Amino acid sequence: MVYRIRTKYCKQCGIEFSERMPESRVFCSVSCRQTFRNDPVRNPSKSPEARRKISESRKGKPTTLGRPCSEKTKKKISKSLIGTSTGRRPTQKAIDAFVKGGEKNLLRASGSEHHMWKGGHSKERQARYKDPEYIEWRTKCLERDSYTCQKCGVRNGMGETIILQVHHKIHYWERPALRYDLDNGTSLCIGCHRKAHKGMKKPKNPRSD
Numbered sequence: 001m002v003y004r005i006r007t008k009y010c011k012q013c014g015i016e017f018s019e020r021m022p023e024s025r026v027f028c029s030v031s032c033r034q035t036f037r038n039d040p041v042r043n044p045s046k047s048p049e050a051r052r053k054i055s056e057s058r059k060g061k062p063t064t065l066g067r068p069c070s071e072k073t074k075k076k077i078s079k080s081l082i083g084t085s086t087g088r089r090p091t092q093k094a095i096d097a098f099v100k101g102g103e104k105n106l107l108r109a110s111g112s113e114h115h116m117w118k119g120g121h122s123k124e125r126q127a128r129y130k131d132p133e134y135i136e137w138r139t140k141c142l143e144r145d146s147y148t149c150q151k152c153g154v155r156n157g158m159g160e161t162i163i164l165q166v167h168h169k170i171h172y173w174e175r176p177a178l179r180y181d182l183d184n185g186t187s188l189c190i191g192c193h194r195k196a197h198k199g200m201k202k203p204k205n206p207r208s209d
């Protein structure tokens, strides 16, 4: 599922809502979704009449809730749940994997920053991305920014992998001293990073302070 900031009109109440959500979402809220689903015209089995009938037929019968089930049934249920999501909150394990993945994604992304560089420095660049000082700077910036693009707010998680890059607000060819300054780094998604570099040109005679 791709979570992106989208603007939509609720299928139930028609209100305009805008937030990070998957393409498939059509309601502004849980209550609108419920109202829509329980519409007796659309869904006759949910009409008050039908509900009453169902509840009547169940009277006196035990519910499955709270009733212990056999080991066999438990195994069956657990097997059927393997690989399915159990909720919207990621587990700690998933978060750890994501944090680690963020680092890996970055290394992967770093080689494809074609928009910023024209020719020639790939060896030097590769060396830079392996520089522990650079990695530490980048990781600290990403952690501080909660792995979220500081421009558009897009972030990893919910099944989507967003590649984030750490951008030098003042480029190091202008101020080499600020190269690993945490305040000079900001996490950006590839799209925002590209925009940030639009029109930025490496000067012929870089300063060397």
Ligand SMILES: [Zn+2]
Binding pocket: 010, 011, 012, 013, 014, 015, 027, 028, 029, 032
């Ligand atoms: Zn609504």
Ligand SMILES: [Zn+2]
Binding pocket: 149, 150, 151, 152, 153, 154, 188, 189, 190, 191, 192, 193
């Ligand atoms: Zn962005």
Ligand SMILES: [Zn+2]
Binding pocket: 166, 167, 168, 193, 196, 197
């Ligand atoms: Zn940048």
